Amino acid sequence: MKSAHLLQAQREGRKGSEGPPRTHKVHFLFLLLSGASEIALRPGSGITLVIQPRTPALPGKPCYILTSKRRDTTLAIRSGERAAFTFSCQNPESHFVMEIQKSVDCVSGPCPFGEVQLEPSTSVLPALNRTFVWDVKAHKSIGLELHFSRPRLRQIGPGEACPDGVTHSISGRINTAEVKIGTFCSNGTVSRIKMQEGVKVALHLPWFHPRNFSGFSIANHTAIKRLCIVECVFEGEGTATLMSANYPEGFPEDELMTWQFLVPPHMRSSVSFLSFNVSNCEKKEERVEYYIPGSTTNPEVFKLEDQQPGNMAGTFNLSLQGCDQDAQSPGILRLRFQVLVQHPQTESNKTYVVDLSNEQTMSLTIEPRPVKHGRKFVPGCFVCLESRTCSANVTLTPGSKHRISFLCDNLTRLWMNAEKTLSCLDPRYCQRKSYRLQVPSDILQLPVQLHDFSWKLLVPKDRLSLALVPAQKLQQHTHERACSTSFSYLLASAVPGQDLYFGSFCPGGAIEHIQVKQNVSVTLRTFSPGFQKDASRQVLNVSFIPFFKEESIFTVTPDAKSKVYLRTPNWDRGLPSLSSVSWNISVPSNQVACLTLVKERMGVVCQTGRAFMIIQEQQTRAKEIFSLEEVLPEPRVRRRSFWVNVSNCSPASGKQLDLLFWVALTPRTMDLTTVISAAVVGGAFLLLALGLIICFVKRKKKKNKGLAVGVYNGNANTQMPRLPKFQKERKDNDSHVYAVIDDTMVYGHLLQDASGSFLQPEVDTYRPFQGLMGDCPPPTPAVCSRTPTSKLASDYPPPPMPSESEGEPYTFSQPTKEAVGSGHADIPLLDTQGPTELVE
Template identity: 65%
Template sequence: MGGRSRGWAAGPLPLPLLLAGLLQLGAAAQVGRWTEVEISLPPGDNITVFVKRGTLTWPTNLCNIIFQRRRLPSLIIKRGEKAVFTFECSDPEKHYVLEVQKNIDCMSGPCPFGEVQLLPSRLPALNRTFIWNVKASPKVGLELQFSSPRLQQIRPGETCPDLVTYSISSSVEKTAVNIGTFCSNGTVSRIKMQGGVKLALYLPWNENRNFSGFNITNRSSIRRLCIIESVFEGEGSATLMSANYPDGFPEDELMSWQFVIPPHLRASVSFLNYTLSNCEKKEERVEYFIPGSLTNPEVFQLGDKQPGNMAGNFNLSLQGCDQDFQNPGALRLLFQVLVQYPQSEGNKVYTVNLSNERAMSLSIEPRPLKTSRRFVPACLICEGPTRCSSNLTLTSGNKYEISFLCDDLTRLWIIAEKSISCTDIGYCSRKSYQLLVPSDIIQLPVELRDYTWKLFVPKDKISLQMSPAQKLQQHTHDKNCETTFSYMLSSAVQGQNLYFGSFCPGGSIEKIQVKTNISVVLRTFSPGFFNESFRQGMNVTFIPSFKDEGIFTVTPDSKAKVYLRTPNWDRGLPPLTSVSWNISVPHDQVAHLTFSKERMGVSCETGRAFMIIQEQKAKAEEIVSRDDEPLPKPRDLHHNFWVNISNCSPMQGKQLDLQFCVSLTPRKMDMMVIILAAVGGGSTLLFALGLLICYAKKSKNKKDSKEPAVGIYNGNINTQIPGKAGKFQKGRKENDSHVYAVIDDTMVYGHLLNGSNGSSTSPEVDVYRPFQGPMGDRPPSPPPICSRISTKKLHPEDPRPFLLSESDGEPYTFSHPKTVALKGNEDNGIPLLEKKEPEEVME
């Protein structure tokens, strides 16, 4: 009564709880139905099935095998047995794996040759591994045939895309040897082994395959560890490796690979990785049987370049040696076989003759290209018929016959370098060199990337002068080079970061002089260099050393503007560096000079930066701008002129980079000038005739009186005061002793001028004087480095150093003339130049 009351008091279950209970019962029934498995093994097959926990570290209490109402962690089913079991979890594939082992004895009875079946069938959806152990006599060869898809060998640690994996091993004197791990979709069609074989096929839990994919057949003895056959039906590649890779190859064993290649394709072998063991007897090597070879087998060391460009089937064998017992080492080999179409029918051969070259090397190598194709045929360069590789280096003094095994030669380029040194100044000064890419290199069907000439000269003893075959244009932002190649000039002095710039044909620069070692790089930008190669070439001569780092000789074109800029444009002119431009102006043209900015833009830590413009004519005025002054406004120049730019020691971040432009326009002459010139010409003619008549008369008088020639100082004339008839029969006006042909400037006899105190008047010391020497050979010189005033700021309380005025504070030349004493009595009635003549004129 009481129990009934308690049940009634509880009342019926709420609807949510009732539904939850029904769902749990249904789920339990569903789990039981999903995981129930029946495996039955016939008594005739030597098969054993293992159901065991996988390698994942799941908690062991989450899932167990329920067999005959018992919870078991694993289950073994032998031949002739039947087992029905379930899993107590809905995802047994996460906890369990299944392994099927089948032993095949070919020693006591006939082998079951033919296609290998996957037995037993209807296995649970677990990760499955089928293992076949085949026992055979060591003198019997067994062959595993893989129809479709063929196999692809993978390296240790790699996984197959579909996770379907074959693992094949053999045995040598009861020692297991791993032949390799393979995936589907490859080139390996057969594997022949001597003696026993173990093959394992791994299938993931969601793979529904019901076939093994291989057959077993019997073959005669192969007398080696194994033979792997690789069949190519078109272009492709295969990566293969020695047995036990990456562990050592078995001692004194032999392993072979057979390659089946379509006759219209070519095959090449390249070793990706190898090591050698320590041999006591014999020698480790590889042997090739190449169709058409007269020296089969061809023997190569593992460090040699391996054959390439092979047509037809060929074999490759790896031979081990007797190893040192105490320190055996390890023989291992990883290699690749590339099969592809040749470059052209007949595979054209190119001759590269470098026998007359000196200190030169040339490399043909792959250029860095990105590609998305699954298979990318290799670009190989072959030296001779079969020696092929992805890189080839040619050296001077030799002659080469090369060919290409490549579907796209734009994937290769050429990089070459040549050194020219001058050690004997006398010999170099009489010799010139041509910077010219040899025609044998230009004719190759591969793009020339860089050809570098490195020119070396003794420091401060000799300099270099380069004259291009065609005048050059400097590459600037305002005018880009549009040719297929250009020259890049930079200093080759160690530690000197000086890049002169990039130059291409079609400009106005006809000569470049550099102070010391330089690197000249001819760089191409398109395959069209072959058609423009006639524009290349540069003649190098050796000249006396000069002070500037570089001098550019420019002859502008009247139809185009010339843009020029300082070296190291992106980084700034190096400290204390001077560069000059010698710019020619035709006599019927006027040059217009313009700078790209108003100031130099450099901040000097020590010294001063200068920009100097000077026309190449007598008494030419120098136009000078310092770093703290504006640059000259655009101006016209009527004569050849120099532009010199000299740097100070700049502060960090404030560098010197200048660009200027030169353009030519016809020189204008108005009608008034022409008329005046004509009138002046007539007057000049009449004046010349008068002078001629006068000169004739004077010559006659001089012949009669035997007086000295006009324009020559007569030191024998008595200089006493006139009045004594015995000495002067004529007055001074009628006497010719004071006549000079030309007195051009008072500076000619400036040393005869006397001061009020009787001493000579000297020019002011430390005052800038314009350059008056010969023009054109050397640029105007900036102030010496030691005289450049520091721009370092002074403390207000520090004493100010003695400074000249701003106009005189940066001297260019220093004049210190000697004092000249004059002899004679003064006569205030005689002009200054007609006082007593000196006994000696000093120059």
């Protein structure tokens, strides 16, 4: 053929210089002898060969079919004709396609049963994409069987292609209408297709494929009294995906189609409907029927929306029955399904009971875990209800007792998801009531891993809130300290239209309880099969409490051994606009807490309002307010329990508020300033006490000088000492013996008021704090406030720092009303001026 093109080019080149040829007949004869194709069809073969342009046409220079008489774009060769031709281009396979049509009339004459041959042979055909079509017409009562030898066929859907490009398109006939049974590739399970009233088979071969056989034979068959029967053979484990006739268009009205599955008796089969549609029926009802050899309930009838049978042993049939459709609005009946055949599994004969008869709002779904599969066959995983109705996805509804079994080679490929709703309808009944969120034992005994168990907690709007108290303190999952337990709790808002995620929490932290304002979803998520061992640790109590306005309040009791990392809700998406969240952080009396905020996650820019952080001590109510748009507070030591409150503004587009901070405890230590101050104050009190004692003694001796009162000591030395020191030791002399010390204060008259009555002395004793410890978070400032970056605003002035000796109370007694003895009271032992105030 290439030489023919060269000769044509040489001829055209000579034409420009030598003029036109003498005759067309000589030129075309020379061309055909050099590289033409010649096709001859025997008389009576019923074959017609047509070469025509492919669609869509290839852009560029056109290509023509050249014969001895003319050039054209179409060539038809009929039975008994011969033709020689070539092409005017070097790539005719890009411009033309070939179709070889053969009509077989089994109505007026006998049918040519047996192996179907390719006629003419592919070896004499030009290298074009070619389609062999066999159109067999038969009587309505005659059945025809197409038998496909190895390789068997595999049905494909719209838009799918075969790897080698070789396809079989098979159609049937209903009166004069053609019904498409399906398009098939090689290497499948379809071994036979039986039809009635005629059949049409189209074998498409790409131009480069060397195949020279049809791959099927035609045999006579008794009447099947339905549209068709498709037979599938399984010799081992495998799957087959099949479709109803005319898919994806509508199944013919009031027709019946059957699939026969030949399965070894020791294998198990399961059917799954991948997609389906039902039409509008006037009469009858669309349905599927199963015929299982040996079953006492044949046929088993199911609706298309029902769960289909599984765990079937051996061979079975599946039939699709249409109905009489509404002429005005017929609708479409179509079905695409999958059959999986595999070895019986160890769990297939074991039944588990899940009792949901006492549940009203709980449901359980068992489904495949999302994984990626390769091209290698993977046995399916099915859940069977009552051992027969099997499906890859099963939902157990509340109010019933369910018996389930598993048809699965590896149960780790399945998981469970459960959901339960707890709602409060009457606040008077449920307020302060407590409920336990725990996975029921019926679910834990199943051999499938629990993935999620979600509790949806609903409360009356603006009337009640929720408090969650775990059996073990929780840790919030952060990048700095990730959860490593077998399960965690995911908290998210359940208010319609509110996208608020509080965070993920796991056991082993410092969060004692969590309060949320409105409806919330609590999801227990497991991360390993080890959750079965940790199930006893999974207890979360929920109670309905009086309503509060903040989105959430976290009560945190840090551990001295490790830092506590905390972050705002909606991490990485930003705290919702105009929302507020608080942390109640307890500090033990023998510890101090260091509060450190991480600045890297800050990016809020307010469009309206201001974003605030409030840190308030619970005992003194000292309050610090920081604007989060400016600068975060530096790390600071907190000696008492305190609140941390974060309130968001309306952020500008693309900006958000994400705040991460941590709290660490250290032992409380006394600094040098406190020690010095305590020593000075203690020394001053000691000197004052000694001075008072000396003054009282001297004044008493003067008062009693001329009056013999008390005990007389004749051994007392009344002479002035002449030596600088005593002649006797203190234990031998009487210098330490005083005459009389009266019980009445020398200056008792100073305690009298103007009327002469004695004043009650003040008692200065230490009493432990017995007030509120801050049950409510600090009030949020107004949204439009322009509070400076850092401000100290206390509702009550902070008390002065107590001295180190405040644990030793000093009490002044009530003075007596007895008359003070006369004496030299005009000589005071202490100055009469008022006491001097000590300033720290």
